[in-house]
Amino acid sequence: MPTTIVVGAQWGDEGKGKITDILAENADVVVRYQGGNNAGHTVVIGDEEFKLHLIPSGILHPNCTCIMADGTVIDPQVLAQEITGLQQRGYACENLRISCNAHVIMPYHRLLDGLAEEARGKGSIGTTRRGIGPAYTDKTARMPCPVRFADLSDAQRLQDIIADQLAQKNVILQALYNHLALDPEEVFQQVWPSAQMVGKYATDTRKIIQESTQRGRRIVFEGAQGTFLDLDYGTYPFVTSSHPVAGGACLGTGIGPTAIDEVTLVCKAYTTRVGAGILPTEAADDAADQLRDRGQEYGTTTGRPRRCGWLDGVVLRSAALVNGATSVAMTKLDVLDTLATIPVCVGYEIEGVLLDRVPAWADDLHKVRPVYEELPGWQQSLEEMREWAQLPPAAQAYVEKIAELTGVPVTMISVGPRREQTIFGE
Ligand code: GDP
Numbered sequence: 001m002p003t004t005i006v007v008g009a010q011w012g013d014e015g016k017g018k019i020t021d022i023l024a025e026n027a028d029v030v031v032r033y034q035g036g037n038n039a040g041h042t043v044v045i046g047d048e049e050f051k052l053h054l055i056p057s058g059i060l061h062p063n064c065t066c067i068m069a070d071g072t073v074i075d076p077q078v079l080a081q082e083i084t085g086l087q088q089r090g091y092a093c094e095n096l097r098i099s100c101n102a103h104v105i106m107p108y109h110r111l112l113d114g115l116a117e118e119a120r121g122k123g124s125i126g127t128t129r130r131g132i133g134p135a136y137t138d139k140t141a142r143m144p145c146p147v148r149f150a151d152l153s154d155a156q157r158l159q160d161i162i163a164d165q166l167a168q169k170n171v172i173l174q175a176l177y178n179h180l181a182l183d184p185e186e187v188f189q190q191v192w193p194s195a196q197m198v199g200k201y202a203t204d205t206r207k208i209i210q211e212s213t214q215r216g217r218r219i220v221f222e223g224a225q226g227t228f229l230d231l232d233y234g235t236y237p238f239v240t241s242s243h244p245v246a247g248g249a250c251l252g253t254g255i256g257p258t259a260i261d262e263v264t265l266v267c268k269a270y271t272t273r274v275g276a277g278i279l280p281t282e283a284a285d286d287a288a289d290q291l292r293d294r295g296q297e298y299g300t301t302t303g304r305p306r307r308c309g310w311l312d313g314v315v316l317r318s319a320a321l322v323n324g325a326t327s328v329a330m331t332k333l334d335v336l337d338t339l340a341t342i343p344v345c346v347g348y349e350i351e352g353v354l355l356d357r358v359p360a361w362a363d364d365l366h367k368v369r370p371v372y373e374e375l376p377g378w379q380q381s382l383e384e385m386r387e388w389a390q391l392p393p394a395a396q397a398y399v400e401k402i403a404e405l406t407g408v409p410v411t412m413i414s415v416g417p418r419r420e421q422t423i424f425g426e
Helices: 016-024 076-088 107-123 132-141 149-153 155-177 184-201 205-214 246-251 285-295 313-323 393-406
Strands: 003-008 029-032 041-045 048-052 065-068 096-099 219-222 262-268 271-273 307-309 327-331 341-350 353-355 369-376 410-414 422-424
Touching (some): 003 246, 016 262, 016 327, 096 184, 096 205, 107 155, 149 155, 155 184, 262 313, 285 307, 313 393, 327 393
Parallel strands (some): 003 262, 029 065, 029 219, 065 096, 262 327
Antiparallel strands (some): 041 048, 271 307, 341 353, 341 369
């Protein structure tokens, strides 16, 4: 595996946390390359459940260096809470490193995120209101220079940047949103206790990652969200503000594409989506309720119920292409245990034409009619199965269908949340 990118094939929540956690067991370094605390990974170890929003799942392996790289955005208050929570459960977090260049989510980003989403009304794009989008917007805007992670260790510098930022933000808050201006000193006081705690993790993470690839150390790049939430390749504008696709791992960490050996595409056995935006294979109410109940499809970060639908082969094929996938890890196959038959979308029809991949123009996606094949269900529990040969033929056929649709071998099959509920190879 020397360098492997783990990336979600659908709209996030595919179970990347579990897959990364399994790969991290043999990894020297685990890296998050984009996004912030809009992610939400749940990892189950024995009877213990860990919900991580920001820190990579690799933190649970003390010998693994855990990195938040240049392309991430970090809320110091959330980071401080997450570190404290892990420390209280016996994880010291001494293996954590954070890029000095990662941009920082400030209280005014959270405020502006919420105000902008409310102002959109019915046209809301379903952001998590955690300030991620506004932090990336400031990064791209560049002036005045926003807070970056290394700035957190210097009180005077942090105060100066906050004052510069608020000189601009307060105009927007007052004029556009009819909101009170923020006081720079109050904002500083809000952030400073956490900044003091987390500032020490700032370092040159590029160097660690570049040297690790040169030395052939095993690195897992952990993508958050999913392919169809990518800023460029997702269903725009209902997307996130960063690049979850595999290419984002190079941009977000400071290595070139030739340093990547493998791309593992994490595909959930059915489809879910949180918030607004197109979901071509969305199931009818009863079937969606059943999938949501069995799959516990409620957001880790927001608790929002997820919209549920059938497996979309067109989405998976397109994801395999845009990410250059070399293998598929299929998750939550057990959620389908009770179904007599299972619809799988094998193509889209649009005005009499059959499409085998997601149209580039997102508006066209609203016009497609999914073409389904009905696959037989297996109607027995897969949860205790640990080998390919134990899987009933109908479950094997379902997995083989994924390999056929993506053109990529399925190398991991997950049949439950726990680490050991995993079947390797085909
Ligand atoms: P991520 O953000 O892609 O890691 O996904 P989430 O953590 O939001 O969602 C995955 C959820 O499904 C977590 O609660 C996992 O513990 C759980 N999970 C992962 N794999 C499986 C599986 O194979 N079967 C079942 N039933 N649950 C799983």
